[in-house]
Amino acid sequence: MTQDVIKVTINNKDIQVPKGARLIEVCRDSGFDIPSFCYYSDLALQASCRMCLVRIEKMPKLQTSCTITCTDGMVVTTQSEEIEKAQRAMVEFLLANHPLDCPVCDRGGECELQEMAFDWGGLEERFTEKKNYYAERYLSPMVANDPQRCILCKRCTRVCDEWMGEDAIEAGGRGANTVIGTYGGWLDCSQCGNCIEVCPTGTLLDATYRHQARPWELAQTVSTCTYCSDGCQMSLGARGGELMRVVARDRYVNGLNGEFLCIKGRFGHPFVNHEARIRTPMIRYKKGGKLIPATWDDAIRHVASKLDSIANKHGRNSIGIVGSPRLTNEALYLLKKFATDLIGTDNYAVTDSVNLTPFFANLGAPLATHRDIRYAKTIVLIGGEPEELQPLTGKQIRQAVRNGGARLIIFNSVPIRLREQASQFIHIRPGAEEAAVLALAGGATDSLVSRKMGIETAELEKVRGTINETEGDLIIMFDGSLSAAAQSALAQLSYLLRADNRRVLFHPLPLYNNSIGALDMGMTNGAIDVTQMLDAAGRGIRAVCVAGSFLPEQLRGREESLAKLDFLMVQELFETDTTSFADVVLPAASFAEIDGTFTNNDGFVQRVRQSIPPVNQSKADWMITDQLARELGVEFGFGMSASAVFNEIAMQVPGYAGLRYPLLKDESKPVQVKHDIAVQRDISNELETVRTAVEQMDESPEKHNDTPDVGHELFKIRTLTDKVAQFHLLAAGNPRPESLNVSPLYQITLSDDLRAEAVVAGD
Amino acid sequence: MHIEAIGCEPLQLRRVHLENSRTLEVYRRNGGYEAIKKVLDSMSPDDVINDVKKSALRGRGGAGFPTGLKWSFVPKDSPKPKYVVCNADESEPGTFKDRYLMERDPHMLIEGMLIAAYALGAKTNYIYTRGEYRYLIDIMDQALAEARAAGLLGEKILGTDFSCEIYTHTGAGAYICGEETALLSSLEGMRGHPRMKPPFPAVSGLYACPTVVNNVETLTAVPDIIKMGGEAYQKLGTEKSGGTKVWSVSGHVNRPGVYELPMGYDDMEKFIMEDCGGIANGRQLKAVIPGGSSVYIMRAEAVIGKDVRMDYEGLVAGGSSVGSGGFIVMDDTVDIFESTKNLTEFYKHESCGWCTPCREGTDWLVKIFKRIDNGGGRADDAQLMLDLCDNIEGKSFCPLGDAAAWPIQSAVKRFPEDFAKHLVGSRKE
């Protein structure tokens, strides 16, 4: 695509720019600094701070460069006495009613207003009057607010609306009395905290980090989030071995998520230094006895001898090796190697809730990146609820529609919030997602699939119309609960739906930060899956080593399974339902304590970096496996180096060929794994399978008519979020405390009742 | 209140003195709804726009933009609906002509809007009045109901294929909602903040559709333009400002009221001293704010013996502007420091808060005025005020910031003595 190029002259320098370029960006790209507050890339223009003023020839007054689209021959001056006076005046105005309390402000040291005041502020304060006063307050358990520091750039209200679709904060009052606030006085939203992030001042503050540290005391480490499969890049701020906060502020980190994070990424980290972390290795010498603290050497020796004797007695396949999809690629790779090369068992698995192997085996087109999503022309979303489960994807979809004019087609049995953005929301029966795939693949008559989905056939014609009109990217997203046959058929849809001017991309929506990595590392192709392993406990399976814990839904109805094992070893951060049956518990290090990589739902391999030393006596999961191997007589030879493990991954896993940690250094240029693209093939067998299943589908289930509450997944109390007091308040319905001036944590007791309520609400 | 047309036949004020002037019957008996009939019988939309162009009618809301030109900016081929919105927010201090016209002759506005709607292809139209004018809504609604019942509004107007509706809407009491884009935001149910221009409302206005926003008096001029023809209307005024203009006269004159003058009326001094009955209580003229609070204040010396012509060019030459035609006359009892403080408090109160210079600047200026008023004046305060005004003027998001700066700038410069006496050595007991 050729783009028209035009010429603009900035400070006497001729510059070629693409037609339609925004002047402020052009100036900055050309090395001319333009101060700004309200301008924020890809948000609606605000033009209210008036910092970015420039002089443009033939225009009567100074112009805001953030609103100007370059035209051919435009002559611009960015530096002059007149401009500098105006810019200094704006800073003077902004500071007039500002409390100037930087020494007690959490933002002091990384505040854009403070920096601007250094560059553009006056030496002398001319404002001698009384300042307008507002009390500090809490807007929610996560968001604290000091209205006096606000410069009304409204980045906060815009991200709340445009990124999150929440519109939970807005300005109230008028003129100099304008105050950013909430509807009804308490912030009832997904608590993403993006308003805090984008706030250039200390007005909106992380309530969980209030007065905890000054920014310059924190060591910043760029890493990858440990929650969902979107793989947001974040900066971990640590002091003295303690993880104090997580931000995505662009002064520290510039990843695929920009400054976006969700509640879990931003606020879900206090588990890291939580007092409930397992402190030492522990051995249960007698079934039913207590876990007794032990040294690492003793514990490893104990595990090794148990595995040895069980393998000798019951054969190698009696040992099951299980990993969590939260582990790093390095840990998962080594687990698989440990299982197959050392133990020699076929029985290894991941504790993921879905398995995307059939999808990847038939993958007909590359994975869409989050950037691709933002610029997609049409997005088809089958099942899932990204705004709760993959929030960055949710945000990208919303922006694609709102800022990019993309069309969004949703097949869902639940009227999820994203339907507000949909050009077509197809309300299907629960469990009818397979029928949607069948319809797109043309594997059955419209009347059959429509009947089963409970929709009009015209809906499908409309979908086809939209797809046929699409010029640009068509992105197909799906949550992983599709059957193997449907996954295979879906993965080949790219061949059916592509056209000369239309590219088809896929965006799977698995649940965990390294679901895709676990698959790439081969952990999903063991002989049995996790539930089969649990069902075989005490029979075919006599010993299990698990890095992580089984999911509650996997243990449900199998409560006795773990007790039937001769031996259970668990690597964990916390005591869980799984550790309560363990014969040996080994303290594992969290993502903040280790080096490694995660592979996200874009197929990006991104770095996890050590921010703090391992808490207590914990060790990285891969090192535990390595040590156990050594005890069993095999030296893997990685020493202490995660990068050495990764180098071997690069040799053994085709999609990762040639990769090295240094190539993954720049989070702003993430590297995509080369997943094999399968050639087009005959999928009639798979379609036949899906059709048979669809034909047998029950037509009675009622559709869900209620839009689920914001946070019904995000606020769920799980092992990690359980360790964050604020999540309990949210899961209990985010009650508004009596006083807004004091943290709700001090006012609302997390009584056993409330805790119980929280757990129920979150389950 | 005195009502008079001077130097011309009354056009806008033709019916206001009649008994039951607001009824359809009186309106019709006095030439009402003849223009829309003429339009529907014999004119194409382009004919109407051309006639309005020829009339040299300029917007009466304050900015004075040529109305015909504005109408011609509406993209004809746009598939989107188009809207005509009447700006009846009339919040400019010293301005009360729109209120008077609507109260006494509501059908004139309806007819003007029908013609505009026909010319622009608008089916749905709104009259947006300030919150304080709620009583006018009742009058307008009644007139609209009468018109509807008489087949002048709604489906198939006067039996032709032309159909259109007009709805009334009140604001919630914000001056900024008189600014056309803030008005549209408010009409859409959002906070009353101005929007970025471009795009101009003519291209993307109400609900992002082509929209013409016109002042009441602009629209009420349209029926006469159609009836007498654009050229004849223009000839009533000057080449660049056609027709007549309604002025709201308040302050220290013997006959405050609503006056209709031809554009280019030759002498402001005569207007004050003779037409308005001269300065009340035998006092001396001290100052005039001729176009509503947002224009430069004039000293008596700039009026007396200066032959200031009352039209756009004449008033600019005289050191001020037509603005909204809110003509405020002040005698020698007025302390210009006090009157300027009062106006600044108005702008501070009405600043919408969107942009830095206006929001913070007006707040700061009021604080300075108050400090001085409390005896804390300093020798350099006048200079500080001028500097702050300079930092607001031309840098704010919308013209309200400029409008806040101009009265202060002109007052400080033109009445330095009134400021000086408040500054040093005047500490109040």
Ligand SMILES: Cc1cc2nc3c(=O)[nH]c(=O)nc-3n(C[C@H](O)[C@H](O)[C@H](O)COP(=O)(O)O)c2cc1C
């Ligand atoms: C702060 C501000 C207040 C305004 N208030 C009014 C008003 O009350 N009535 C009005 O007709 N125009 C007002 N205007 C002018 C409108 O923005 C707009 O120019 C006008 O409605 C256009 O109509 P016209 O061309 O018929 O004058 C105001 C402008 C500004 C900047």
Ligand code: SF4
């Ligand atoms: S709270 Fe922060 S982001 Fe929001 S308007 Fe104020 S300064 Fe801007």
Ligand code: SF4
């Ligand atoms: S100048 Fe700025 S603050 Fe003042 S009214 Fe206009 S937009 Fe609002």
Ligand code: FES
């Ligand atoms: S950055 Fe342009 S006005 Fe704020």
